[in-house]
Amino acid sequence: xxxxxxxxxxxxxxxxxxxxxxxxxxxxxxxxxxxxxxxxxxxxxxxxxxxxxxxxxxxxxxxxxxxxxxxxxxxxxxxxxxxxxxxxxxxxxxxxxxxxxxxxxxxxxxxxxxxxxxxxxxxxxxxxxxxxxxxxxxxxxxxxxxxxxxxxxxxxxxxxxxxxxxxxxxxxxxxxxxxxxxxxxxxxxxxxxxxxxxxxxxxxxxxxxxxxxxxxxxxxxxxxxxxxxxxxxxxxxxxxxxxxxx
Amino acid sequence: xxxxxxxxxxxxxxxxxxxxxxxxxxxxxxxxxxxxxxxxxxxxxxxxxxxxxxxxxxxxxxxxxxxxxxxxxxxxxxxxxxxxxxxxxxxxxxxxxxxxxxxxxxxxxxxxxxxxxxxxxxxxxxxxxxxxxxxxxxxxxxxxxxxxxxxxxxxxxxxxxxxxxxxxxxxxxxxxxxxxxxxxxxxxxxxxxxxxxxxxxxxxxxxxxxxxxxxxxxxxx
Numbered sequence: 001x002x003x004x005x006x007x008x009x010x011x012x013x014x015x016x017x018x019x020x021x022x023x024x025x026x027x028x029x030x031x032x033x034x035x036x037x038x039x040x041x042x043x044x045x046x047x048x049x050x051x052x053x054x055x056x057x058x059x060x061x062x063x064x065x066x067x068x069x070x071x072x073x074x075x076x077x078x079x080x081x082x083x084x085x086x087x088x089x090x091x092x093x094x095x096x097x098x099x100x101x102x103x104x105x106x107x108x109x110x111x112x113x114x115x116x117x118x119x120x121x122x123x124x125x126x127x128x129x130x131x132x133x134x135x136x137x138x139x140x141x142x143x144x145x146x147x148x149x150x151x152x153x154x155x156x157x158x159x160x161x162x163x164x165x166x167x168x169x170x171x172x173x174x175x176x177x178x179x180x181x182x183x184x185x186x187x188x189x190x191x192x193x194x195x196x197x198x199x200x201x202x203x204x205x206x207x208x209x210x211x212x213x214x215x216x217x218x219x220x221x222x223x224x225x226x227x228x229x230x231x232x233x234x235x236x237x238x239x240x241x242x243x244x245x246x
Numbered sequence: 247x248x249x250x251x252x253x254x255x256x257x258x259x260x261x262x263x264x265x266x267x268x269x270x271x272x273x274x275x276x277x278x279x280x281x282x283x284x285x286x287x288x289x290x291x292x293x294x295x296x297x298x299x300x301x302x303x304x305x306x307x308x309x310x311x312x313x314x315x316x317x318x319x320x321x322x323x324x325x326x327x328x329x330x331x332x333x334x335x336x337x338x339x340x341x342x343x344x345x346x347x348x349x350x351x352x353x354x355x356x357x358x359x360x361x362x363x364x365x366x367x368x369x370x371x372x373x374x375x376x377x378x379x380x381x382x383x384x385x386x387x388x389x390x391x392x393x394x395x396x397x398x399x400x401x402x403x404x405x406x407x408x409x410x411x412x413x414x415x416x417x418x419x420x421x422x423x424x425x426x427x428x429x430x431x432x433x434x435x436x437x438x439x440x441x442x443x444x445x446x447x448x449x450x451x452x453x454x455x456x457x458x459x460x461x462x463x464x465x466x467x
Contacts, residue, residue, distance in 0.1 A: 052371050079377025089372035093391050102386060103376035155376060 002061075003028045003159050003190045004049055009058035011044065011214075018044050019055065020214045026159070031191045033201040033222075036211035037239060042194045043086075045211065046161050049192065050081045063158055079107050082152030082160040086168050088144040090136035096123070096147055097132045100154050108155065115154075122150035126180050142173025149180055159190040166197060196243060202226060210236045249438050255429040262425030263446075269343060269411050269421065274404045276347035281354025286384065288359055299355065306352035311345075312413050318345040319417045338417045346407065353403055361396035362388060398462040405454045409447060422446070 002025040011019040018041050026032045034042045047053040049060060051067050051074050060067040065077055090099050100119030104110045110118070123129050126146035128139075136144055145165055152160060162181065166174045178200050185191055185204035195201070201208055201222060208225040210218035212235045218225065229237060252259075287299035306314070322341040326334045365388050373383035393400075412423040420428070423443050430439025 047371075050375060052374060075374070075377045075379045078375055081375075083372075083375040085368055085372060085375075087366075087368050089368045091369070091372070091387055091391075093394065103378065106382055106386065107377035151376070 001028055002026065003030075003063060004192060005061045006045070006049070007059045007061075009045070009048060009055050009060060011041075011048065011053065011055040011057075018214050019048070022058070022211075022214075022216050024209055024216055024219050026190060026192050028190055029188045030206045031185045031189075031193070031204050032207045032209060033205040034192065034194045034209045034211060035196055035198075035201070035239075036217075039213075040211040041214040042209075042211045043163050046163050046192055046194050049161055050078045050083060052083075075107070079103070079155060080158050082149075082155060082157035084145065084148050084152055084160070084162045084165045086164040088136070088141070088148045088168075090144055090148055090151070092136050094135075095132075096128070096134055096136065096139070099136065099147060100151050103151070104154055118154045118156075119150070122153045123147070125153075126150045127176075140173060141169045142176045145169065145173075145177045146180055149177070149184075153184075159192070160184065162191065162193040162195065164194050164196075166195065198226075198244060210239065212236075212239075247438055248435060249442065251433050251435055252439065252442050255426075255433075255439070258425050258429060259422065262420055262422040265339075265420065266408070266411050266422040269339070269346065269414065270404070270408050272343055273346035273350060273407060273411070276343070277350035277354050277407075278358075278400065280347060280351035282358050282389070284351055284355035285358035285362060288355065289362060303352045303355050306349050311349055311410055312416060314349045315342055315345045315413055316416050318342070318348075338414070338419045342414045342417060342419060346411070350403070350407055354400065357396050357399045357403060358392065361392035361399075364395055365391050394465065397465065398458050401458045401461070402455065405451050405458070408454070409451060412447075 004026040006022055006024050009019055009022045010017065022041075022045055024032070034046065036042050044053050048055045049062065049067065055068065058068075062077060062081060066072055067074075067077065090096075091102070094102060097116070097119060100123060101112070101115035104115035104118060105112060120129060120132065123132060126149055128143055128146055128150070131139060131143065131147075136147070139147065149165075165181070166177050169177065174197070178197060181191075181193070181200065182204050193200070193205075205222045207220065208218065208222055209216055210225075210233075217233050218236050224231070229240065232240065284299045284302060287295040288303070290296050319338060319341045322344055323334065323336050326336060369387055369391070370383055373387040378386065411421060414421050415424040415427070418424075426439045426443035427436070430436040433439075
């Protein structure tokens with residue numbers, strides 16, 4: 001059964017079309033990596049999945065619920081999908097503990113005890129339990145991103161969206177975040193990741209999507225994507241040759 | 247110059263200062279609350295809401311405060327009479343308070359709007375992504391950060407309002423300045439009393455402004 005299903009989605013900013021007829025799906029337990037040059041619409045596409053970006057045409061279903069339907073309770077749906085952002089977006093005026101518990105309490109209605117227990121469990125999992133009392137500004141970028149992942153996991157999501165989670169990080173901090181993501185993938189979390197980390201894609205992705213100018217140009221298994229480069233489109237070949245050179 | 251006569255007038259002057267401060271605190275609270283609502287309206291994607299707020303702000307920023315005070319003194323009882331159907335006397339204090347709140351809200355609105363706009367859009371997205379509604383995202387995530395950033399400006403505007411509360415003399419309220427003026431007239435020492443009042447306004451306003459500047463520096467770090 002597909003957890004996320006995107007059907008013929010198109011989106012315009014005024015006259016400019018950012019997404020053109022995008023169709024793909026992510027099955028339960030599947031890890032799908034979305035890559036492509038900047039401006040290709042990959043971040044926009046992933047943000048349409050939890051309706052942070054509206055779209056004008058097509059349909060998206062998450063766990064059978066239509067995202068574009070005006071009657072859908074979006075906050076309720078979003079609470080079930082975890083999202084990790086390029087710039088972490090921890091809440092800077094709240095401590096790490098509060099970052100982990102606020103939505104559990106206010107959105108899911110959990111008690112403080114339950115929220116704390118859950119929050120600390122995931123903070124421990126990302127290896128940052130000792131930092132619970134600090135504020136986001138006191139942590140490094142890599143640490144902040146790991147807290148952001150823990151914040152999303154504490155909501156018990158049915159799927160996780162990652163929007164370039166490592167591209168704002170110093171090179172030395174990329175791996176600590178990728179390690180957490182690899183572990184998650186290996187545990188069977190349904191994941192859609194916009195990333196250029198091809199090592200990550202090779203390791204855990206089931207499928208790779210390549211986008212260019214708002215189109216999904218390639219959508220195939222990881223083995224096909226990396227193992228059979230001759231069958232790829234010109235644009236994908238060009239892109240891959242550039243990022244895989246080193 | 248004989249400043250000794252101010253001492254026996256102190257209890258009355260203190261009463262006046264209490265009225266001034268009471269008016270200030272209530273007007274700032276109401277003005278910031280109304281200003282925040284106006285700012286949210288102005289930032290709304292609904293053209294009717296944002297248009298209404300914009301008109302309100304432009305209107306009140308384009309007329310003199312003294313006009314609003316005198317006009318509301320006449321208009322508020324009439325309006326209440328029209329709404330409730332019975333004659334209610336609201337008194338000068340309440341009508342002045344409403345005038346200050348509504349007038350200052352226009353200025354607070356612009357400060358709050360800039361504060362909200364200074365918070366990166368990603369914060370709103372992050373709040374939505376964990377399932378918060380618009381109201382929760384504003385109340386729990388955006389406004390607390392915005393208020394922190396705009397605190398110096400809000401305080402500075404409130405220092406201006408502190409001085410402007412003296413305009414209540416127009417409807418006969420005995421605030422600090424009006425009390426000083428009238429006491430000075432009674433004892434025949436208007437200069438001394440006005441100089442004293444000026445010194446008090448200066449010390450409070452200048453002191454508050456200096457504190458605000460210090461706060462600004464600390465928040466900037």
